[in-house]
Amino acid sequence: MALPQAKLDATEARLAALPVPDGAAWAKAAREDALARLRAMGLPGRRDEYWRFTNPADLILPEAPEAAVFISTDYGPLYDVIDRVKLVFVDGVFDAEASDDPVAAGLEISRLAEASATDIHWAKDLYGTLEARGQVPVQRPLAALNTATATDGVLIRATGKAEKPVSLVYLHRNTTSDATLHHVIRVEEGAELTVLENGPAAARFNKCMEVDVADGGAFHHIRAQGRDHERRAVTHMFARVGKESTYKSFTLTANGVLTRNEQFIEITGDNSVVHVAGAALGDGDFHHDDTVFITHDAVDCESRQVFKKVLRNGATGVFQGKILVKPGAQKTDGYQISQALLLDEDSQFLAKPELEIYADDVACSHGSTSGAIDETALFYLRARGIPKSLAQDLLTLAFVAEAIDEIEDDAIAAEIMSRLEGWLQRHR
Amino acid sequence: MLNIKNLHVSLEEEDKQILRGVDLEVHAGKVHAIMGPNGSGKSTLSYVLSGRDGYEVTEGSATLEGADILDMEPEERAAAGLFLAFQYPVEIPGVGNMTFLRTAVNAQRKARGEDEVSAADFLKQIRAKAKDLKIDADMLKRAVNVGFSGGEKKRNEILQMAMLEPKMCILDETDSGLDVDAMKLVADGVNALRDAGRGFLVITHYQRLLDHIKPDVVHIMADGKIVKTGGPELALEVENNGYADILAEVA
Numbered sequence A: 001m002a003l004p005q006a007k008l009d010a011t012e013a014r015l016a017a018l019p020v021p022d023g024a025a026w027a028k029a030a031r032e033d034a035l036a037r038l039r040a041m042g043l044p045g046r047r048d049e050y051w052r053f054t055n056p057a058d059l060i061l062p063e064a065p066e067a068a069v070f071i072s073t074d075y076g077p078l079y080d081v082i083d084r085v086k087l088v089f090v091d092g093v094f095d096a097e098a099s100d101d102p103v104a105a106g107l108e109i110s111r112l113a114e115a116s117a118t119d120i121h122w123a124k125d126l127y128g129t130l131e132a133r134g135q136v137p138v139q140r141p142l143a144a145l146n147t148a149t150a151t152d153g154v155l156i157r158a159t160g161k162a163e164k165p166v167s168l169v170y171l172h173r174n175t176t177s178d179a180t181l182h183h184v185i186r187v188e189e190g191a192e193l194t195v196l197e198n199g200p201a202a203a204r205f206n207k208c209m210e211v212d213v214a215d216g217g218a219f220h221h222i223r224a225q226g227r228d229h230e231r232r233a234v235t236h237m238f239a240r241v242g243k244e245s246t247y248k249s250f251t252l253t254a255n256g257v258l259t260r261n262e263q264f265i266e267i268t269g270d271n272s273v274v275h276v277a278g279a280a281l282g283d284g285d286f287h288h289d290d291t292v293f294i295t296h297d298a299v300d301c302e303s304r305q306v307f308k309k310v311l312r313n314g315a316t317g318v319f320q321g322k323i324l325v326k327p328g329a330q331k332t333d334g335y336q337i338s339q340a341l342l343l344d345e346d347s348q349f350l351a352k353p354e355l356e357i358y359a360d361d362v363a364c365s366h367g368s369t370s371g372a373i374d375e376t377a378l379f380y381l382r383a384r385g386i387p388k389s390l391a392q393d394l395l396t397l398a399f400v401a402e403a404i405d406e407i408e409d410d411a412i413a414a415e416i417m418s419r420l421e422g423w424l425q426r427h428r
Numbered sequence B: 001m002l003n004i005k006n007l008h009v010s011l012e013e014e015d016k017q018i019l020r021g022v023d024l025e026v027h028a029g030k031v032h033a034i035m036g037p038n039g040s041g042k043s044t045l046s047y048v049l050s051g052r053d054g055y056e057v058t059e060g061s062a063t064l065e066g067a068d069i070l071d072m073e074p075e076e077r078a079a080a081g082l083f084l085a086f087q088y089p090v091e092i093p094g095v096g097n098m099t100f101l102r103t104a105v106n107a108q109r110k111a112r113g114e115d116e117v118s119a120a121d122f123l124k125q126i127r128a129k130a131k132d133l134k135i136d137a138d139m140l141k142r143a144v145n146v147g148f149s150g151g152e153k154k155r156n157e158i159l160q161m162a163m164l165e166p167k168m169c170i171l172d173e174t175d176s177g178l179d180v181d182a183m184k185l186v187a188d189g190v191n192a193l194r195d196a197g198r199g200f201l202v203i204t205h206y207q208r209l210l211d212h213i214k215p216d217v218v219h220i221m222a223d224g225k226i227v228k229t230g231g232p233e234l235a236l237e238v239e240n241n242g243y244a245d246i247l248a249e250v251a
Helices: A005-016 A025-041 A129-133 A141-149 A375-383 A388-404 A410-426 B042-050 B074-080 B097-111 B119-132 B137-141 B150-164 B180-193 B208-212 B233-250
Strands: A085-090 A093-095 A107-111 A154-158 A166-171 A178-187 A192-199 A204-213 A218-225 A232-241 A246-254 A258-267 A273-283 A287-296 A302-312 A316-325 A333-342 A348-357 A363-371 B002-011 B016-026 B031-035 B055-064 B082-085 B092-096 B168-172 B199-204 B217-222 B225-230
Touching: A005 A025, A005 A141, A025 A129, A025 A141, A085 A107, A129 A141, A129 A204, A129 A232, A141 A178, A141 A204, A141 A232, A154 A166, A154 A192, A166 A178, A178 A192, A178 A218, A204 A218, A204 A246, A218 A232, A218 A410, A232 A246, A246 A258, A246 A410, A258 A273, A273 A287, A273 A316, A273 A388, A273 A410, A287 A302, A287 A333, A302 A316, A302 A348, A302 A388, A316 A333, A316 A363, A333 A348, A333 A388, A348 A363, A375 A388, A375 B074, A375 B092, A388 A410, A388 B092, A388 B097, B002 B042, B016 B031, B016 B042, B016 B055, B016 B199, B016 B225, B031 B042, B031 B233, B042 B055, B042 B074, B042 B082, B042 B168, B042 B199, B074 B082, B074 B097, B082 B150, B092 B097, B097 B119, B097 B137, B097 B150, B119 B137, B119 B150, B119 B180, B150 B180, B168 B180, B180 B208, B199 B208, B217 B233, B225 B233
Parallel strands: A085 A166, A154 A178, A166 A192, A178 A204, A192 A218, A204 A232, A218 A246, A232 A258, A246 A273, A258 A287, A273 A302, A287 A316, A302 A333, A316 A348, A333 A363, B031 B199, B031 B217, B082 B168, B168 B199
Antiparallel strands: A085 A093, A107 A154, B002 B016, B002 B055, B217 B225
16 A cells, blocks of 8 residues: 655655765665565554544654753762662763773773674674564654664663673763664573663654564663753664563653653563563643553463553653464463553543454453542641651552563662652652 | 631532531540531532532631641651551552562652651561550452451551551541440550650541440531530530430530
């Protein structure tokens, strides 16, 4: 079916504003393939079913809408207490001076800009392939755009238990920056890796992360999307999870006029565990969309989706979550919960939970709720002398606790918790 | 201590009067009991005094050590020394019992201009007090009242009372849902807090709680008013003859 002219025009206009990166033959081929995928799909429009709850207009404009740089003075940088390999990107460009030496036991780290110029690199069989797999059954054109045009990013290979986490820090300095980053991660057999991400990144940010977890591997991902109010972001995580392995991802989002976080995860090996969680905090002009697609294509695997949103002053939260259980994926244990705490009547939560099951011996459950603060609980706390605002914070933290609990590392969880508490105190 | 004068209260949502002129004075060091049939307004009185939404005071006053409490927010009343042991303690998933109690103790201290209790001192205090009430470490760690039995919830109320050390304690049907052993445990907890500087108002249907918590004064409430006041013998009269005789007598 031919694409509507408007879609074609928008796609070409967007592409015209982007540089086409040069590179070695493999990188060139991967980018050309992605470009072909994109042209066949066209960029998303309001009428696309997958974008029913989120208007992609600002994400596909040729120029990034302006976003003021938010200077936070209330606390030091996130994760400073964590021993890590810090890699800094400023408006989507790697900043070697601000970064640590990308060296740690059990890790091989290279920069996409350099690796893509060399003929031989481990990532050459991965770059763009997981993204391409993620285009079926639902199209994700902004990810194809990313693969085709990204010039920077990191390629991380964990060959054993990584000595420390890799921390990707995204700074935003330019009010009209339009950043595209593409990371590729390979967790080899039996290896373990934690990747941290934080920061607003740019006025507009398109980020793609492909994660290949080999048998017996473990991948942990904890992300905090920055507090800049006007920033816009679309991010994709594409993962393939082998047997007896673990993939756990948590995202904290505070503020941002438009955020769409997609995860597409295929479980291809038996006895594996996939947890995807998120907490989003929005006050006012805030639109946050979690779109998750988990495919079970193996036996005896567990997947959890836990998403909590705290919304006030007209903020909007979206959740589209799907569990697909393929034929033969017996003993699947799938769980999905999405909940919104609406702190006033102007805020809204739009949820579309989906289960599609082709095996007969599975346990899958899903739930979605939205509600206000429990007045009875609030009174109980106040009757014990806890001031109303503090009581509300306690109940709000209790509400998001189930998502925070998904973070395994206590020190990292404490960092995330402190940001959450700080946000609540500033948004009473 | 607690001084209630001619208190008239209606429900906010519907035009229904519940309290029709309650007069009551509780002195420091004394235990007052309020008994009365269902619907007489006993629980409403406890809610209005603690500041729950949904009630409108149309006439009268209530003061705690001379301060008008009806004008205060619920947390201000608590900091002023008022404590309500709930008939139905509320379950709060996700908020740890210990966190809750420490936040409450420190919030009250802060409101009174006192220093916060150190984590170590708090832990020491709560462990000792929990032990007296047979509250184990697990109950302290769990979310507030979540998965607690009826008796555990009531013991948890008394633990809060013991930690917050209020001046004026109101116990709203604390005996409901308790077996004899649990009631004794709760009563022991309350008795341990009896003190010359502290007043108690014990709201109950039945005399049996008053066997364990011996009142100084007993009030009978009916149709939104205190209709009779007497000594502990009044509670026995209710136990033996029911409310009908007393109500007929005052009608």
